[in-house]
Amino acid sequence: MKEFENTFQNSVKTHIFLLDKIMNYIVKRKGKQVRPMFVFLCAKLCGEINPSTYRGAALVELLHTATLVHDDVVDDANFRRGFFSINALWKNKISVLVGDYLLSRGLLLSLDNNDFQMLKIVSQAVKSMSEGEILQMEKARNLDITENVYFEIIKGKTASLIASCCGVGASSADANEETMKKIMAFGENIGIAFQIKDDLFDYGDQEIGKPLGIDIKEKKMTLPLIYALNMSESSLKRKIINIVRNENENPKKVNEVINFVKEKGGLKYAELAMIKHKNAAFEILSTFPENATKKALETLVSFVIDRKK
Amino acid sequence: MKEFENTFQNSVKTHIFLLDKIMNYIVKRKGKQVRPMFVFLCAKLCGEINPSTYRGAALVELLHTATLVHDDVVDDANFRRGFFSINALWKNKISVLVGDYLLSRGLLLSLDNNDFQMLKIVSQAVKSMSEGEILQMEKARNLDITENVYFEIIKGKTASLIASCCGVGASSADANEETMKKIMAFGENIGIAFQIKDDLFDYGDQEIGKPLGIDIKEKKMTLPLIYALNMSESSLKRKIINIVRNENENPKKVNEVINFVKEKGGLKYAELAMIKHKNAAFEILSTFPENATKKALETLVSFVIDRKK
Numbered sequence: 159m160k161e162f163e164n165t166f167q168n169s170v171k172t173h174i175f176l177l178d179k180i181m182n183y184i185v186k187r188k189g190k191q192v193r194p195m196f197v198f199l200c201a202k203l204c205g206e207i208n209p210s211t212y213r214g215a216a217l218v219e220l221l222h223t224a225t226l227v228h229d230d231v232v233d234d235a236n237f238r239r240g241f242f243s244i245n246a247l248w249k250n251k252i253s254v255l256v257g258d259y260l261l262s263r264g265l266l267l268s269l270d271n272n273d274f275q276m277l278k279i280v281s282q283a284v285k286s287m288s289e290g291e292i293l294q295m296e297k298a299r300n301l302d303i304t305e306n307v308y309f310e311i312i313k314g315k316t317a318s319l320i321a322s323c324c325g326v327g328a329s330s331a332d333a334n335e336e337t338m339k340k341i342m343a344f345g346e347n348i349g350i351a352f353q354i355k356d357d358l359f360d361y362g363d364q365e366i367g368k369p370l371g372i373d374i375k376e377k378k379m380t381l382p383l384i385y386a387l388n389m390s391e392s393s394l395k396r397k398i399i400n401i402v403r404n405e406n407e408n409p410k411k412v413n414e415v416i417n418f419v420k421e422k423g424g425l426k427y428a429e430l431a432m433i434k435h436k437n438a439a440f441e442i443l444s445t446f447p448e449n450a451t452k453k454a455l456e457t458l459v460s461f462v463i464d465r466k467k
Numbered sequence: 468m469k470e471f472e473n474t475f476q477n478s479v480k481t482h483i484f485l486l487d488k489i490m491n492y493i494v495k496r497k498g499k500q501v502r503p504m505f506v507f508l509c510a511k512l513c514g515e516i517n518p519s520t521y522r523g524a525a526l527v528e529l530l531h532t533a534t535l536v537h538d539d540v541v542d543d544a545n546f547r548r549g550f551f552s553i554n555a556l557w558k559n560k561i562s563v564l565v566g567d568y569l570l571s572r573g574l575l576l577s578l579d580n581n582d583f584q585m586l587k588i589v590s591q592a593v594k595s596m597s598e599g600e601i602l603q604m605e606k607a608r609n610l611d612i613t614e615n616v617y618f619e620i621i622k623g624k625t626a627s628l629i630a631s632c633c634g635v636g637a638s639s640a641d642a643n644e645e646t647m648k649k650i651m652a653f654g655e656n657i658g659i660a661f662q663i664k665d666d667l668f669d670y671g672d673q674e675i676g677k678p679l680g681i682d683i684k685e686k687k688m689t690l691p692l693i694y695a696l697n698m699s700e701s702s703l704k705r706k707i708i709n710i711v712r713n714e715n716e717n718p719k720k721v722n723e724v725i726n727f728v729k730e731k732g733g734l735k736y737a738e739l740a741m742i743k744h745k746n747a748a749f750e751i752l753s754t755f756p757e758n759a760t761k762k763a764l765e766t767l768v769s770f771v772i773d774r775k776k
Contacts, residue, residue: 174598176605228563252604253535255564255597262594269587278578285571288564289483294561294714296485 161196162310163187166219169267170260180256193218197321197330200341201449207329211243212422213267214276216328221280222319225287228257263300275329279342283322290314298377301399305384309350316356317349324348341443347439351463354381354432361416361425371412380426383415383429389422436463470556474521477568478576489565491533500525504767505632506639511760512627514640520686523574523585523635529573530589530630534596537566584638588651599623607686610708614693618659625665626658633657656748660772663690663741670725670734678743680721686711690723690740691733692756698731745772 163185170181202209230253262282268277284298294311297303303311305431324345328338357380360373373380379402387395398418405411419425439459474493479490503524509519514714570593577586597746603620606612612620633654666689669682669757682689688711696704714720749767755761 165593172598173505174602177598177601225567228567250559252601255600255604257563257602258534258537258570258593259597261567261596262590265574266587266594269583269590272583274578274581274583278575280573281574281578284567285575288568288571289481289486291564292561293483295564296483335645355667432495 159191159194161412162198162212162215164429166216166252169220169263172259173401177256177259180252184256184462191219192223192458192462193319193323195340196320196345197327199455199458200324200327200345201331202327203336203446203455204328204333206340208330208423210271210273211330213245213329214274214330217264217268218282218319218323218326219312220260221284222258222269224264225284225319226252227260227310229399235321249274253323273330276326279322279325279329282425283318285319286314290316290318294378297379301379301403303379304387305381308379308381308384312357313346313348316353317346320352320422321345340445344439344442346368346434347442348459348462349436351439354428355463356426357381357463358425358432361397361419371409371416372414372416373413374402375406379405382419384420384424386424389424468500468503471507471521471524475525478525478529478572481568486565486568489561489720493536493565500528501771502531502628502632503768505654506636506687507634508642508760508767509763511635511636512755513637513642513646513650514763517639519582520636520639521586522580523580525586525641526573526577526582526589527628527632527635529569530577530593532752533566533569533573534628535560536569566712569605570709582639585635588631588638590633592627594622595627598626599627603687610664610686610688612688612693614690614697616686616688616741617693621659621662621666622655625662627659629658630654647755656744656751657768657771660741660748661735662743663744664772664774667734667737667741668730678773680718680725683711683724684715685719686715688739691728693733693738695728695731695733700734737754741772 169187170185172178172181197215197218198207199210201207201214201361264280265277268274268280290311290313293307294315297307299312322345323340323341325338328341333341346372357373360380361382362370374383383398384401387398398415401408401411401415436459441457443452443455443459475493479494481490483485506527507516507520507525510516573589576581576585577589598622599622602616603624606616606620630651631654634647634651637650642650642766666682669679669689670691671679683692692707692711696707699707707724710717710720710724745768751763752761752764752768
């Protein structure tokens with residue numbers, strides 16, 4: 159990870175004072191670095207870690223950071239990872255520009271080293287992520303979301319990036335096409351399970367007190383609610399959808415939705431779906447030979463999915 | 468241009484309803500398409516127009532559209548009003564995501580066809596554009612801008628894209644390294660002249676009544692003002708800078724700055740700088756053999772730089 163951090167820091171260096179200040183700030187507030195770890199472990203699972211693996215990890219981290227910075231604009235979030243967001247400090251325009259800058263640095267890092275396959279994998283993820291987010295916004299306006307659409311959204315906005323991390327790692331180790339497919343399906347399943355877990359937190363399935371019902375306030379209909387609605391007769395359905403549409407600022411009403419979801423078994427159902435995808439990921443992993451890397455990947459998956467916050 | 472438009476339209480097709488609606492809107496409101504024309508004419512100047520030229524033109528147009536869309540993100544002025552309406556937030560969110568989506572489509576179009584050199588040229592432009600814009604914002608805070616920094620800013624934010632259009636065209640026609648350098652220097656000079664022209668408009672050098680002094684209001688110090696300040700003794704300099712810093716919302720005071728710039732010969736000076744760069748572009752062009760393509764390029768350059776609005 160030390161060597162990776164050097165690659166990453168070098169890849170964002172610039173002679174522009176303000177930009178350099180922002181980059182230093184970004185490098186400092188780095189998170190748990192789960193994504194680079196998926197890159198390294200999947201590379202090791204398929205072959206040997208080599209210089210292109212470091213570049214691949216830097217590429218996904220640059221992309222991920224770019225989307226976080228752009229996300230700060232999108233959600234107008236004031237806090238991220240306990241620091242003030244770039245957005246709050248330097249405003250929206252800078253956030254967009256810094257995001258674009260990070261994307262371009264990732265692009266050039268790959269192009270300068272002829273890492274074309276990796277770049278393709280990551281570009282596909284950028285496309286899927288924006289498509290997923292926009293589909294989610296479309297559905298937040300109409301509230302006509304089905305289970306299939308829910309999975310399309312989370313595959314795009316969340317799972318595509320984790321799948322691309324795994325794919326980039328495998329690609330850096332020259333994995334063949336069949337292995338590439340397996341490893342990306344592995345990543346996609348983890349991403350789906352991860353997002354369902356995240357959506358469950360909104361209904362209180364967590365240890366410490368994050369406020370509940372944020373998704374409902376933002377008219378994001380997630381799996382627990384979709385299932386609960388499918389289990390209801392049409393008058394109750396209309397009533398709940400009406401709350402999401404028109405009374406989503408009223409905490410009492412939001413609580414009514416949360417209780418409705420619990421009573422209809424929405425949490426139980428979503429949890430089973432999560433476990434299904436987690437198991438699918440482990441099943442794919444089981445086709446690889448037993449060794450320390452595989453063990454480490456299993457630990458990483460559990461860390462990501464079984465987290466309590 | 469017809470064939471190009473097909474390539475472009477195909478490159479943004481999507482099955483997501485809301486996104487498709489936005490894409491149709493973007494395709495419809497397309498501008499004068501100056502950038503694709505630079506691609507085609509530079510390709511023809513260096514060899515033959517071929518399928519990769521169409522993809523290259525679509526790539527720069529996707530990139531240009533992405534930056535326009537990102538530009539739509541609310542600026543400081545909207546911030547100062549205190550809080551955002553849902554609609555303003557919605558607009559922000561969509562702008563960023565649609566911009567990212569367009570970038571990813573451009574990337575994939577190039578990667579899927581192994582247009583690596585083109586992609587490198589365009590990625591370099593994305594980097595330069597965000598660096599240029601951020602440098603401009605940094606200088607808008609400090610107001611300590613020199614002529615050199617001004618040129619660094621406009622090379623980044625404006626000239627790099629036109630240079631990349633020319634480079635992409637030449638690259639698609641398999642130009643050699645020396646020709647590539649010449650053609651990109653040609654584009655850079657056009658871009659610089661174009662931006663100086665644009666900056667001159669802010670001081671009234673135009674036919675129809677766009678409001679003046681917008682740059683001053685936004686604390687953007689451009690060549691006419693920089694020159695005028697350099698020609699002034701320090702007390703007058705301080706006075707003018709103080710207006711830009713603290714009284715830039717007062718139309719009377721902004722007018723005072725405009726008149727100051729005119730009296731000090733700032734407009735004349737900037738115009739000469741513009742002509743110098745236009746001539747440099749024509750000089751590079753003169754090293755190419757005489758033919759219809761060259762004539763067309765000369766016409767395009769005049770159209771872009773000698774425009775009255």
